[in-house]
Amino acid sequence: MIDFNKELYFKTDKFKVLLDRYEKSTSQGEPFYLDPEDLTDIAEYYQYHECDEKALSTIDRAIYTFPSAVEPLLFRSRYALLRENDVEKAKYYAQQIIDTSDYDYKYLHAEILIHEGKPEEADEYLRMGIDDLSPRERADYVYDVVNLFLDYDALDCARKWIELIDDKSGKDYRETSARCYLLNQEYSQAEELYMQLVDQDPYSTYYWTQLTASQYLNGKISEALQSSEFALAIDSQCEDALLAKANCQFTLGQLADALDFYHRYSALRPNDGYVESLIGSTYVKMNNLEEALIHYNKAILLANGDRSLFIDISKQKALLLSSMGLRDKALLVIENCINTAKNNIADLHVIKGYIYMDAGETDEGLRQFETAITLSDNDPFIIYQIGTACYDNGEYDLAYDALRRITIENQDDNPIDGWAYNAACCAKMGRADEFLYALRKGCEVNPAEVSIVFSNILHPNIPFTDLYEFIKNKFIK
Structure with missing residues (x-):
């Protein structure tokens, strides 16, 4: 994860000169000394610009030349953790760091624990020795730990540490x-x-x-x-x-203006697969499906080193192919995702179900949904995805049953997702009282979902606070 100050450093003349001299030395075989910190900065720059092969080549050179230097090992361990999703490899590089009292080592060790689903253990580990720090060191350390937990969405742990700020x-x-x-x-x-x-x-x-x-x-x-x-x-x-x-x-x-600015961004970050997929989604909105497919294909190629992003974009491509009537090609894309992911594939079976439903094969679609529910052990979010898939395919009774299960019948868990779609189903089915109840709940807990589901009757600038009355007045005369 590149912080904002490092982004600014990459734009400085000092770094540009350093990068230019490094690239000339590697391409022309000229000797040029760089310390491990400089080599790590260059590797981070390459990673930031999605040039992973160059990043790894640079950091491997740094580790070979300076085997005990902390910065290259930190980078390589985090790369294994965040890009390769390989905890064991991350641990391997972390274990080569000699000074385990170094703050950066402690943060790395905590990151690995968080990545393993052990945020409380990371919290306990990071608290060791905090009382031995000076007031200034303690303040800096606490802020670093808070931001570390926030980077991993570990809000409960972050809030505990915020309480330590004087x-x-x-x-x-x-x-x-x-x-x-x-x-x-x-x-x-x-x-x-x-x-x-x-x-x-x-x-x-x-x-x-x-x-x-x-x-x-x-x-x-x-x-x-x-x-x-x-x-x-x-x-x-x-x-x-x-x-x-x-x-x-x-x-x-x-949409035309959005495309312009997505392309301006891409000119600066040409290897960003995520934004390439956003360009594809914009063309979908413009009903230029062939052009959208070109950009989804490019995005998938760019995302090939990031398994999670690769699968997310592939799902968008599969849905696009389905909407174009290319059922078999859409299913092939999802099968490739299932083979790539190997586990945590319940949502991919939801997409398969959607594709079958879109092709008029409702029974096979339902079988895929049942598989998804079984694989996910009745995960409410999977049921939510099934409900929205049924809704999008006009199966309002099926959508209503699924969405009611995770909203009305699950209120002890304070559900956030699904109320807006539930309201939309009720509107389609003439269930006025249930419609108003679900709509109000949706506006209270997830107005963003309400604005998406009812976007066809809303103007873009309507405040979230006005959603309930506006939509109610459209449906209830």
């Missing part, structure tokens, strides 16, 4: 609290804090893009668009702001 009036505390609010879907609170932060530091593109995110997720798309433009006024090449603006334009239906 100075709750400073910028760092507000920034960290804003991240927590954003992660916990408390978007109004996050927006308020980021507004304070941009007032304090109006030339920070990071704060402006974070403000954009909080506004976007809170349904304030026009405000988010404006915030992204402030960031671009500061730095016209700010990648996060370019992507954020494109996403806002996409949501507002400004």
